[in-house]
Each structure stands twice: as structure tokens, then as C-alpha cells.
Amino acid sequence: MHPYRTHTCAALTAADVGSTVRLSGWVHRKRDHGGVLFIDLRDHYGMTQIVADEDSPALEVLDKLRVESVVTIDGEVKSRAESTINKNLPTGEIEVFARAITVQSRADELPLPVAGEQEYPEEIRLKYRFLDLRRETMHKNIVLRSQVISSLRRRMTDQGFLEYQTPILTASSPEGARDFLVPSRLHAGKFYALPQAPQMFKQMLMVSGFDRYFQIAPCFRDEDLRADRSLEFYQLDFEMSYVTQEDVFQALEPVLAGVFEEFSGGFTVTPAGEFPRIPYAEAMLKYGSDKPDLRNPLIISDVSSHFEQSGFGLFEKIVGSGGKVRVIPAPNTADKSRKFFDDMNNWARGEGFAGLGYVTRKGGEFGGPIAKNHGPERMEELYNELGLGPDDGLFFAAGKEKDAAKLAGAARTRVAEELGLIEQGCFKFCWIVDFPMFEYDEDLKKIDFSHNPFSMPQGEMEALETKDPLDILAWQYDIVCNGYELSSGAIRNHRPDIMYKAFEIAGYSQEEVDANFSGMINAFKFGAPPHGGSAPGIDRIVMLLAGEQAIREVIAFPMNQKGEDLMMQAPTVVSPKQLRELHIRTIEPPKATEAEKVRVDQIGD
Secondary structure: OOOOOOOOOOOOOHHHOOOEEEEEEEEEEEEEOOOOEEEEEEOOOOEEEEEEOOOOOOHHHHHHOOOOOEEEEEEEEEEOOHHHOOOOOOOOOEEEEEEEEEEEEOOOOOOOOOOOOOOOOHHHHHHOHHHHOOOHHHHHHHHHHHHHHHHHHHHHHHOOOEEOOOOOOEOOOOOOOEOOEEEOOOOOOOEEEOOOOOHHHHHHHHHOOOOEEEEEEEEEOEOOOEOOEOOEEEEEEEEEEOOOHHHHHHHHHHHHHHHHHHHOOOOEEOOOOOOOEEEHHHHHHHOOOOOOOOOOOOOOEEOHHHHOOOOOHHHHHHHHOOOEEEEEEEOOOOOOOHHHHHHHHHHHHHOOOOOOEEEEEEOOEEEOHHHHHHOHHHHHHHHHHHOOOOOOEEEEEEEOHHHHHHHHHHHHHHHHHHOOOOOOOEEOEEEEEOOEOEEEEOOOOEEEEOOOOOEOEOOHHHHHHHOOHHHOEEOEEEEEEOOEEEEEEEEEOOOHHHHHHHHHHOOOOHHHHHHHOHHHHHHHOOOOOOEEEEOOEHHHHHHHHHOOOOHHHHOOOOOOOOOOEOOOOEOOOOOHHHHHHOOOOOOOOOOOOHHHHHHHHHHHO
């Protein structure tokens, strides 16, 4: 017999009754029924009920063991009584009578429970992540992650993509987020950088003559953490040669739709070939976001023209100075009290906005200051244009165009959540396309790239030479699912002359481009094919499929919100000897004065 197990804890069924078996696992739960001890024994695969009574030599040992101790049980498979069958468990028809026990490892008192799904402080969960991962939901999430990655790999190779690995130690890039720097021992004063993405290397592979590349790529960005973002993450990175934007879409849609259909648990999924294409400008107008949640049926409208001459002086002033007035419908809210609308206004103020105006309507009668000042006839005209009914309310977001769009987008989500309008049980995908190539940086008072500087401008050189830079669109695209951006991508700028011109518009000289992006620009001078790609985030994909709200729930060993690994105590101080070998020294940040500490405390309050 095998020294540890003949079966896993999910394998035994009624067909095994009468067999002598050996199982190993963790003591999940203990239940003492007056001289009869029931143990749930757990391993990676599942659970088996172990029974020990006064006739079992294992009873005394099991009785003294703490939960999460690791044991090996020899015993006989028996049928459960009809009334005790657990139909929710694959092994629910049987139990194993313990004839012998070997304690492989005794557990100390636990800092957090493994059995059950109790909420527990994140600090404790991350410090004892090895225990947290034993919990059922977390364990399933990490298994799901592995299965999703395997499925992605299979679907990519089935389409003719080949997996290649790109370097982890590379050169620092001046664009994008902050790099993680790695000091070189052999080259004093010089640093490698961990890749924010394999962007340049995958483009080099296309220049090198490889046609369809992919990899499950680790990426590193030294940026502030959020629920859907981490310092290190993985993405399905891919690139293709001789393709248009539509070719990229046709390659990726079957992969994502297929994976989501495979693991969605019955949710409906936007079919491949039917992902809507939404221009960036339209997305910002209708949804107030470039990552719209299409489960939300509410559509934002621009009603600025209605307030160019209005009795409501505030909006007239905003529109007159070049601002915008955007509205979000609140359907069937005649039964809502004034408090519902006031609470929305207070919420907007709490989010840092000046406020969220509103109009109420009940049985065709308008209410609220905006309606009173704008007048019932003009309100009727506005409602008819929007197709609103006699019991629909309306919220107003006004200000500079970007501010109005941002507030309207946030309010659209909030209103839909409050009214229970967001469709459940589905994954809705869309592409956001036609991003502006450039934008005006108000702080630097200059034109700069708005998205990805290495994208091909629509219209190529002619557009760069003849159009207002702020009117030039790029072959850039994002793929979005249920309000989460899964990936950015682009058809790349593969021509040095167009790249130099694009960077010139953004204020960079040819010498600066050559210095900062020498590897790429030099490669393009020796014949580069048109190419493009994308890189959907693995962590966000699994987060959505698992129904979680934070990627930390689908990463085996994540960091906390401060970028700390509480389990391994990283980052940590290194020895002076290590620093000397790397030719570097550390400088402590200046300590705050008492007055500065007081100011920080006041800001925090």
C-alpha cells in the first residue's frame, strides 16, 4: 500500500464500500457525538467523513488533535445511514471507519479559521496566506486561475500563435508608469528595469520575422495599488504581423468569449464576432467612461443646447463659458421620496463634485428648482427629446466637459445600482476604438500623447502633416467587460518617419527618440512589417469569472494596498555588504517636523 494514500478525499463512492483504504489530509472539522467522533478530512480534491468510536484505536489520537493537523488514516469504507447521506458531497454516501492513524504534522492554534467562509481582516489573511488559501473559496479561485490560463494557452495555440519568452531584466523606459529598478553588480551605477510589459520585445519579434506571438507574461509597475491593480500582474500578451485592427479583434474575440463561456457558470456571454465597437468620443458622451458597463441600460445625453438661454441661470452661465450639461435618466422614480434625490446630490458632493442637480416628475408634474426656473414647457421639450415618461426623474451633471462627463459617468453607475437596473448573470464585452492620438496637457501647457505613443495614427503621415493634432485619431483600442478594462492594444507605428513626426508634435526631438527608444527605432530602419496586438489582464479575467471585487482574491500570494508582502515581510532592509556589492547606498527620507505632522493629520481628518 502507498505510504500516504490509496485514494484522494474526493474519490470514494458507494462502489468502494467494504474496501480498506488509506487517506491523507488536513483535519477540517471535528464533531463529538458522545463517544463517536466525526472528522471531515480534507485534501486538495475534496472531503471524506472519518468516523472513530470507542472500538477505534484512532479515537484517542484524533480527539486530542487540533483542526488543520495533517494525518494519514487507514480504515474501512462503510455506507452512511440513509438519513445522514450528504447529497452535496461527492463522497456523501460513504464514511471511513478509522482503524489506524499516523500524525504527519500537528497544527498549533490557528490565527484564522479555515472551515467556513467568515470575513476576516485582510492583514491577518495576507500574513497567514497559506492558511487563507486552504479556505474553500480561495482554493477554488486559485484552481480556477490555473484552468483559465490553460484554456487561454490552448485557444491561442489552436489559432496558430506560438509562445515565446521575453526578458525580465531589461532597460528602463521613460514612458508609462514608474519602473522597478534592479541595480547591476557588474556595471557600477547602472540599473536594469523589470518590464512594465513586453511591449518592445514583442514588436521586435515581429520585426524578426515571427508572425503570431503570445505568452502569459509577468509585468511590473511601481504604481499606487487599487482593487483591480497590483505591482506585479500577468497578462495574455500577443502580437500579430500583417494585420488590421479588425484582424486583431477577430483573433481575440473567440479566445475571450470561449474562456468566459467555459468558466462563467451559466452566465450569458457576448458571442465572438458580436462585440460592439464604440468610438471613444461616443463612450465618453453616452457612458461618461471609456470602460462602460453595458449591463447598465442608462444612457447619458448632452442637453447643453437647452440651457443656452434659460431661466436657470447657473446652467446658462456654465454653457455660456464653454461648459456642458449632461443628464442621466432615473426611470420610474415617481414613488421615490425627495430624500432619494437629495441623497444622490450629497453623494456627488462626497465624491468631490460641486453637486448633482435633479428634476423629479410624478404623473407628468415636474418638481425641483431646475424645473421651476427652466419652465414646464422647456422641460417638456427636453423630456420629449430624451424619450422620457411622466414618472421619470432626471439628474444633471454640469461643468467643464471632462468634469461633467466624469460626474455623469459615476452618477449613471450609482443611479442604476440604487434602482436595481444592472443586469445580472451576464458578461457583456465591447471594444472602445478611435482614441485621440494627442491631448492638451493643461499642466505642461503642451500637446502630448493621450494613450500610446507607439500607435499608428489614422491617416498616417498625411494626418500628422495636415490635421489639427487634437483631431487625429489613433488605431488604438481597449477591450472592456462589465465595466472593467481588460486590455489596451493598438496597431503599431512601424515606420520611423511617422514615429519621428508623431513625437515631434508631442515636443520630442529626433535625438531624444533615438536615445530613449533606440532598440525599436533602429530595428524599424531595417524593414518592419505592419503589426498590432493587445494584452488582456489575467488577474482581471479571473476576478470577473470568480465573481470577486478585488484581484487579491484570485492571486495566490498578493501584496497589500501598501505594496507589502506581509507573509514574507517584503520589502525588507538589506545588509551593508549587499549594498556595497551593488555600488549603491540608501538615503533616508527627511523626517517631518512636528508642524508638518499636524498639517498631515488635519488633511487626513
